[in-house]
Amino acid sequence: MRPLSASPLGRRWLAWRAPPGPLRNYYDHHVAILSTPYDRAHLLAIDLETTGLDPETDEILSIGYVPIAGGRVHLAGAAYHLVHPLGQVPDETAVIHGLLDGALAEAPPLAEVLPRLLAAMAGRVAVAHHARIERQFLSAACRRLYGRPLAAPFICTLALERRALILEGRKSGDGDLRLGSTRARYGLPRYRAHNALTDALAAAELFLAQAAHASGTKPARLGSLMG
Amino acid sequence: MDAELAEIRDFLAAHHPFDLLPALKLQDVVRTIEIRYARKGSRLIVPGDKVEFLHIIRSGAIETHDGDGQLLARLGEGDFCGVRSLLRGGTAINRSVAIEDCLLYLLPAAAFERLRQTHRQVDYYFAPMGGGRLKESLDLSDGRREINLLGVRVGDMLSRTPVTIAPTTSVREAAIRMRDERVSCLLVTEEGRLDGIFTDRDLRIRVVAEGLDADTPLRRVMTPNPICIGADDYGFDALLAMARNNVHHLPVVRDGAIAGCITTTNLVETQTTSTVFLAGDIHKQTSPEGLAQVLAHLPELVLHLAESGATAHHIGHVVSTLTDAATVRLIQLAERRLGPPPVPYAWLAAGSQGRHEQTARSDQDNVLVLDDAYDAATHGAYFHDLSHFVCDGLAACGYVYCPGGMMAMTDEWRQPLARWRRYFLGWIEQPEPKALLFASVFFDLRLVHGAAALFDTLQPTILEHTRRNRIFQAFMASNAMQHHPPLGFFRNLVLIRGGQHDRTLDIKHTGIGPIVDIARIYALAAGVPAVNTRERLEAAQMAGGLSTESAADLRDAFEFISLMRIRHQTRMIRQGQEANNFLEPRDLSSFERTHLKDAFAVVKATQAILADTYQTARF
Known part of the structure; x- marks a missing residue:
């Protein structure tokens, strides 16, 4: 099935519906089509750290992203932004990502940061581990700021992994699909978790590993990786 | 805000030469890097390719083969692939294949080039060859080098x-x-x-x-x-x-x-595990069994010395000194049992003990030089018994019998001075393969016990002849070429293939041996009496046979390789294994690997000079 956001016509429709500004600019760029081999596509690995898991009530605290092009991660395009939250950071999540009110107080609000992310996403297919979080939080943010949800093509490395394990006939336990454990299965090094940029980088590398393993004699096409 | 790519930065900062870059510069370098993943079996570089990146292996392993399929290198985490091609202008001539799934950090050729131009330490590291780097590595490699006996005046x-x-x-x-x-x-x-x-x-x-x-x-x-x-x-x-x-x-x-x-x-x-105590204990023993018990502590001592940052030169001295002490004690015990010697004699150590370069209880090499008043019929039994007592005792202490029989207990190597003189002159005047085998052991003699006069008479005669006989020197030089350092044409480590020691380096025969041989030739050619490799190199340099630079390079290479061997062996002992001389490159840090290559390159260069000096191709 082809998501609306991944087809040229669909994107024109979405752009027309979006108000002028960052969101419309985002839709105005073409993204790779589903038949593009992964090593020729432009992608952007993204990770968010948030105050919780509910996109309606919780807030984005930091955003990390790094582009992938030509089958390689490009660190030159890596970026990391802290976001000034409207409310307080709950202690139980602060211990995970280490972002405290003090550090965030100086940060710009989401209204300033989101356009930069959308600009980076323009023309690129997003990649994230457990992409539902990123998709939902970004969509909620767009709705709040621009009045329209975000419809963006996402590749979820967690979903890819679950599918790969099922194809191999293996059951996956709770912890098996976490970013770190999944990376370990591909011989990828252990990175410190819960920094948005490091996690984005970790997801980018994981995507390349998964795509390499999903490829036969020819590189896998994006459509087969989007699930 | 600025993205801090801590994982990449920290990895580079832990690897030479990136560890030498200022923090800000390192950040810049990180920002130029691209990352790729390669599945096991992927061909990363094939001959004719334009190499666009310095490949830094983050995880996984790569093998490089030349056009004939010969393995040139096996690279692992922290190693660089593609350096040669980049330095040559970018076109690959070897094939590099991922032998495991790899994550590769790629430094673009232009960024690499810029870095070499702006940072001399990077250029120095990647520049084709420089023995000078070794010296620094000896100082840098052990960050936890403590203030201890070896450093305190x-x-x-x-x-x-x-x-x-x-x-x-x-x-x-x-x-x-x-x-x-x-x-x-x-x-x-x-x-x-x-x-x-x-x-x-x-x-x-x-x-x-x-x-x-x-x-x-x-x-x-x-x-x-x-x-x-x-x-x-x-x-x-x-x-x-x-x-x-x-x-x-x-x-x-x-x-x-x-x-x-x-x-x-x-x-x-x-110093807690004291050589003084061990040496003192040796002198208190009254039986070979007692000596064996004391010497059982020797691996512990070497471990301790190595960990506290002792140099290989010093460790060689300590271990050989203890072997000397055990030998002297056994001779005293033998004399106590057999009575005073009927004629004067000198007990000489040969081989690594003679050179003060033992790092463990290795094979024993020793000879007995008897006064010319010796008469086989009347004195033969005494010295037969004495030498057997001492050699058997040493064997009981863990110094196994020399497989070639080069020991005082062998009749041939327990002879009067005149006979020894004939032996040496024969080897020098008529060098032949068997003679050269002996030469490598017997030209490293040192007096351990007995009549110094006997040794002092023999040695100058030998040196006088070795110094003058250029044909003998040439034969020795040619013999020294038999073992090459395991370094490929492109500065890759060449590993043993197949057999029990598959994919390892024989650090003794291809690393230490060639330097010992080189030093011996220069020393014999210069008529230098020293037998210790380091002292020989210094003396040969003073005598003008060896350039100051070559001598320093060789000395550093020798120290470094020897230290690598000691560390390898202590590591094995700590793991409860039998120590051997076979290094697995994957057990080494990238730092160690690089400097090992430097050391091998020094040896290779000196062998070439030697080959040229003596035209060894003619022999």
């Missing part, structure tokens, strides 16, 4: 001015002085000149136990002309001097004047 260990006393003083006054000054030894001086030394042990043994009067003058009971040590010598030299001479006090001399006295206690405070 004797002069700096002195805590007080020397307590001196006149030789005419009575023993009673001396004892009072020792009590008041709280010292265990007095330096006996006359007009500022050191006459002797008097210790509390002397007081017990030579005065009280002998029932001497308390008014006895010191001159009668002191040890005259004691062994001294220079203030500039290292604490370790003092330790060895004490062990060798079985004394506990050493007067310290600075610029010809007495500066103080150092004691075993001073040294032991800094």
